[in-house]
Amino acid sequence: MTQPPVSVVVVSKGRPRSLRRTLTAVSQQAYPEFEIIVVTDDDGVDAVGFLEFGHQIKLVSFDEDNISTARNQGIAAAAGEIVAFIDDDAVPETGWLWHLTAPFSEAEVAAAGGYVRGRNGITFQWRARSVNSAAEYDDIAISGDKPVVMTPAKGRAIKTEGTNMAFRRDVIAEMGGFDPAFEFYLDETDVNMRLADQGAATAIVPLAEVHHGFFESARRTARRAPRDLAQNGASMAVFLRKHCREADRADVWSAYQRGQRKRLVDYMIKGELMPGDVARLMRGLRKGYAEGLERKITVLERIPRASDGFRAFERQVAGAEIIAGRQWRRAAIRREALASSRAGRIPSVFVFSRTGLFHRVTFHSEGYWEQVGGLFGRSDRAQRLFRITGFRKRLRQEQQRVARQRLLLDESETSAREGKA
Structure with a gap:
């Protein structure tokens, strides 16, 4: 299968530190041809300038409180066949683009959406949902991890989440992109409904995973309590x-x-x-x-193609690496992970304590993934509350749990280092 060139659009306002973390994860995508477009305010522009790969990013300066217009600015700058969106308080797994774009090999697929994990890196915030004309959501039961292509029933749409979605550029551009009447909230849901009206198919892609942190903003606190509705x-x-x-x-x-x-x-x-x-x-x-009720709703005009062409992102990634050990070695393991990341690899760190503590997964802005928790504790929250297992067996299980999302190689091909037990 030929993988189409992809434009990744990140809209950011007022969160420069979080933006740098998001872009670090995006830069590690195991995908052959993609560009990165950042639509952001002055602080965000400065943040991109501090990244070693910042000069490769298409920057669009934008400081209005209108996420739809900002996303349309990203579409206007996009030169890829597919336009993917992720928020500035989220990070994608390494295989995100590879999985998210796969369903577009089918000509009828106009949009795709993946699964979203919450701030603990384990529990899902969103999987598969549909939405109706009252903006009411219903879960869609999907078994397994293969993409599912769906055409919605009349009056419903297949829901994609703003922090993990992709569209054919020609389709979203011809539609006029996102409606600026939605300055914040329901902007992508409106797109879903308009696609449904066209009878367009949407793919739900379970392995295209994004971790979403719900960071603090002008509209909500760090603990997600709203400040303004x-x-x-x-x-x-x-x-x-x-x-x-x-x-x-x-x-x-x-x-x-x-x-x-x-x-x-x-x-x-x-x-x-x-x-x-x-x-x-x-x-x-x-x-x-x-x-x-008084906002003007206009006919949306087609968004023209980017004038400056596709800017392929180039970063040499030396492969994945597993670094694991006991809790008492955590500081040393993190130093190893940092050195590995600086050497161009993508480390996945696993640190287990001899407890039943629940697991957490975090992506660090230095460029590595870290999973911590008890040797006998839950990672999948559906597991038994307590179980007996050995270190190596648990490491193998947790590596397998994320292997396809992160595109980790087989153990025989991966440089794995285990700290002294």
């Missing part, structure tokens, strides 16, 4: 105007408000919000909805 309300109003029957909109909006209030109360119970915050945020939600 005005844009959510405005986008909901726009979405219902575009996709929901007028007779149903009032009921849908009422149900949405009830759901948002329940979510806020849950945060209050956990101590993340004060009682007064709930009322304030609900006022903002309703005010935003009223504003969204």
Whole structure:
């Protein structure tokens, strides 16, 4: 199979440190031909300049609070056949692009979306979902890890998540990209609905994994509690105007408000919000909805092809490496991983303590993956709470668990180093 050239678009605002981490992971993609496009503010531009590979990145300076317009700027700069999107608070597994683009070998596939893991690097935030004209989501049961191509039923769309999705450039550009009326929230869901109206097929790709951190922003705290819901309300109003029957909109909006209030109360119970915050945020939600009812919705124009051509990203990667050991050697193992990364390899670190602690997976901005946890603890949260196993057996199991997503080589081909037990 010929792998098409891909343009990876990262939109970033106000998170330069997180952006550098995202770009480090993107730069390690095991994919033959891709370019990186960053649409960002002045701080983001400076952050890219500090990266050793920053000169290879297409930079688009953009400082407006409109994620749809920013993504359209990325599409305008893209010269690949496929345009992939990832957020600036997320990192992709090494095989992300390889897996995400594979379904595009089928001519009818217009879009693809992968799975998203949460901040512990283990639990999934999103897998496969569909969405209807009320912006209500339903899980889709997918067994196995092979891509599944789906054409949605009338009135529904196959959902792709903004931090892990790809489109044929010709298709998304002809559609006019993302609707700027969605300044934040539901922008990609609107695209999904418009693709569904065309009868276009979307692929769900389980092995195309992204780790999403939900970093702090102007709209939410580091623990995901909302700070402002005005844009959510405005986008909901726009979405219902575009996709929901007028007779149903009032009921849908009422149900949405009830759901948002329940979510806020849950945060209050956990101590993340004060009682007064709930009322304030609900006022903002309703005010935003009223504003969204007045937003101008226009016919979107086709986005022209990039004028400066494809800028292939070139970085020599010397292969994957497994570095493993006991918890008491963690500092030394990290030094080994850092040296390995600087030598051009992509290290996967496994550090086990002699406990039943749950596992966590982290990508470090220095360029290596680290999994820590108890030798007898869960990685997959569906595993038994406690089990007896040996170090080497557990290492082999955890390496196999991520091998296909990360495109790790077989043990006989991988430089594996185990610290003294």
